[in-house]
Amino acid sequence: MKKQPRVYHGPFNIAGIPGILAKTEREAGYGSKAVCFPAGVYQRDVDQTITGFTADNAVAALIDYDVFNFHFGYSLWGDGLEDIPALRLAGKKVVMHFHGCDIRDSKVAQQKYAINPCQACWPMACNRNRAHAREVAQSLGRRVVVYTPDIHEFVPNATFLPQPVDLEALDAAKLRFEVHDRDPKVVRIVHAPSAVDLKGSVYLQQACAQLKARGVNVELRLMTQRTHEEVLEEVANADLVVDQLLAGAYGVFAVEAMALGVPTIGYIRDDLRSLYGDDLPVISATPQDIGNVILQTIERSDGWADIGARNRRYVEARHERRVVSRRLIELYE
Incomplete structure (x- = not known):
């Protein structure tokens, strides 16, 4: 052997x-x-x-x-x-x-x-x-x-x-952290930038402040300098997740949110969209329209469960760690 x-x-x-x-x-x-x-x-x-x-x-x-x-x-x-x-x-x-x-x-x-x-x-x-x-x-x-x-x-x-994620570990985290008695009137938005300048966090903060001024009941949970466990606890209880707004491609944070079935927003550059496949479920937003995209997503909250299911299927097909590992091992040959 x-x-x-x-x-x-x-x-x-x-x-x-x-x-x-x-x-x-x-x-x-x-x-x-x-x-x-x-x-x-x-x-x-x-x-x-x-x-x-x-x-x-x-x-x-x-x-x-x-x-x-x-x-x-x-x-x-x-x-x-x-x-x-x-x-x-x-x-x-x-x-x-x-x-x-x-x-x-x-x-x-x-x-x-x-x-x-x-x-x-x-x-x-x-x-x-x-x-x-x-x-x-x-x-x-x-x-x-x-x-x-x-x-x-x-x-x-x-x-x-695609970035690999450990679905078993993420599912276990959801079981540990998910809370079922949150205020349903508050839309909790989670954003966890490793570097706020690189991720366009200021645009999201401005958009959420403007939405609140218009009477939209949103709560932005900005997770900076937090452990992975702390971030997962927030994502497990999020209504929406916002990834980056500048790079044009989503990161591991978005993949983990999608794996947990949370509707996920981020900037996807037009010329890169085809590389992700027709079933890409990330909701695209730019620094200029992030507020409107959030509002439209809130107004369609009856579709969140379907989005979450699509997110999970997408991650299972492309980002599950064994799927990615098999492709990497081919490069060793």
């Missing part, structure tokens, strides 16, 4: 994705681990925590793993990526995973798109090694992954993989 490879995911556990992938690969017989830096309040499950880019860690990883999945533009040696050619010479397989600001060209984004996540981002949150990371990614051929289609243009040789 062929021995399954030992697989590394790291060094950053972006939105919990490396941890979810490592867990799922282990269930399929791979010797996979997520070996990542601590993430503070955003900490998610990993298999091993590291505290620095050290020679000892790099040598140990070289011995311990056959496949290296590098997330967010960093490798064992940091953002210089100097070790990737050596790993390949040693017969190791290397896959680079990009998540957003680690590869997005902020100048191109601002020049091409009237709505973009870079326009209000100062100081710039982009990785400083983006140009070099693109060069390295190009050398890897098909072993490059992007998790949102808005960044695909910056690494055109990449495979677009």
Whole structure:
């Protein structure tokens, strides 16, 4: 029987994705681990925590793993990526995973798109090694992954993989947190930005204030610097969720909300919509019309249950962790 490879995911556990992938690969017989830096309040499950880019860690990883999945533009040696050619010479397989600001060209984004996540981002949150990371990614051929289609243009040789989520864990969270005696007259809207400037949070805050001034009974729950458990508790009790309003593609927060059956709003760029499929259930809104979109969604509240069911089916078909993991494993071959 062929021995399954030992697989590394790291060094950053972006939105919990490396941890979810490592867990799922282990269930399929791979010797996979997520070996990542601590993430503070955003900490998610990993298999091993590291505290620095050290020679000892790099040598140990070289011995311990056959496949290296590098997330967010960093490798064992940091953002210089100097070790990737050596790993390949040693017969190791290397896959680079990009998540957003680690590869997005902020100048191109601002020049091409009237709505973009870079326009209000100062100081710039982009990785400083983006140009070099693109060069390295190009050398890897098909072993490059992007998790949102808005960044695909910056690494055109990449495979677009939907963000994986753990439906069993999300369902358990809903059972733990769902409250059934909330005030039905209040529409609770949950928004959990990791960075308010990048997500267009100010537009949502302004829209909710204007709706309240017009007598619409909305409550905005702005979840910043909160743990994953705290965010899930809010989402489990939300009427509506608003994801980002600038990038043009939805993030893991939206996927988790959809998995829990909550109507989800976010900005979907017109040129990216076809990449998500005809059954995309995210309700699109821009910074300019977010208030009207929320109001229209509230006025159609009798359809929320149907939207929630469509959301769940969409996530099961595209984002369920085993579905995504099988596609990633194909890149190891």
